[in-house]
Amino acid sequence: MRLDKWLKVSRLIRRRTVANEACDNQRVSANGRPVKASYDVKPGDRLELRFGERVVRVEVLAVAEAIAKSDAAALYREITD
Numbered sequence: 001m002r003l004d005k006w007l008k009v010s011r012l013i014r015r016r017t018v019a020n021e022a023c024d025n026q027r028v029s030a031n032g033r034p035v036k037a038s039y040d041v042k043p044g045d046r047l048e049l050r051f052g053e054r055v056v057r058v059e060v061l062a063v064a065e066a067i068a069k070s071d072a073a074a075l076y077r078e079i080t081d
Contacts, residue, residue, distance in 0.1 A: 001063045003028065003047075004037035009064060011072040012049065012056070022049065046079065 001009075007019040007028075022028050023037040027050045030039055041047075045060040057079040064075060 001041050001065070002037060003030070003035060003039040003041050006041040006060070006063060006075075007049075009067060009072070010075040011069065012058070012076070027051070047076075 004016050004019040004023060007013040007022075008016045013019040013022065019028075020037045023035065023039075026034040028035060029048045030041075030045050032046075041060055041063055043060050043062055047058050047060065049056045049058075058076040059079055060075070061077055062075050067075065
């Protein structure tokens with residue numbers, strides 16, 4: 001699944017266009033490398049999202065086309081340093 005779509009489905013970013021812009025502005029990296037919105041997300045990938053001063057690090061646990069809002073957090077695990 002494309003990164004921008006996964007970010008929307010997982011509810012980490014609310015809109016796909018915003019996810020696309022974040023990727024274009026190199027605010028999203030996968031496994032330590034900046035990636036484009038077309039990056040193919042796979043379970044086990046480690047994503048880093050930068051929102052201004054805040055940095056969110058997650059590990060992808062699952063990829064799903066559609067999921068209930070209450071179950072969206074099951075798609076990833078937040079990584080704390």
